[in-house]
Amino acid sequence: MPLIDGGLHTEVCPAGCTSDHSSDARGAFLEDLVHLLGGEASMTVGVEDGVEGMVQLPVLRAQIQVEPYSPDARTRVPHVVLEPSAGEVVSGLGPVELAAVIARVRAHCDRLDEVLAQLVAARTELLPSCDASEPGAWLSDSK
Numbered sequence: 001m002p003l004i005d006g007g008l009h010t011e012v013c014p015a016g017c018t019s020d021h022s023s024d025a026r027g028a029f030l031e032d033l034v035h036l037l038g039g040e041a042s043m044t045v046g047v048e049d050g051v052e053g054m055v056q057l058p059v060l061r062a063q064i065q066v067e068p069y070s071p072d073a074r075t076r077v078p079h080v081v082l083e084p085s086a087g088e089v090v091s092g093l094g095p096v097e098l099a100a101v102i103a104r105v106r107a108h109c110d111r112l113d114e115v116l117a118q119l120v121a122a123r124t125e126l127l128p129s130c131d132a133s134e135p136g137a138w139l140s141d142s143k
């Protein structure tokens, strides 16, 4: 690959690299070279967008990658780039840091289970006594 700051470089991808290096082949800085390892783990959550209606936004997207010439030593070895929500990125997560994130997500899912149980209880208690098709009906009926 031609280097933007001069010269040519021949890079051998690590086993399992899934990067499309076509843009690198047109010229790049060596420190920007990224090898992706394996596929991306991601899920989406539907969110309401005022313009487009319901849109699916990725959350907790994770990708293992290595940037062998990065100035950041954490990213010169295989690491995870985590995108907790669209457009927000945390780079350089090693196994200990990723395990901590996973533990927090699991704990949050436990909390979401509690919210779910509270929601079911609230609906069971409040909805039978009102016509939910009327705006604000359950508020006035629940007093």
Ligand SMILES: [Zn+2]
Residues within 6 Å of the ligand: 012, 013, 014, 017, 018, 019, 021, 034, 035, 036
């Ligand atoms: Zn590669």
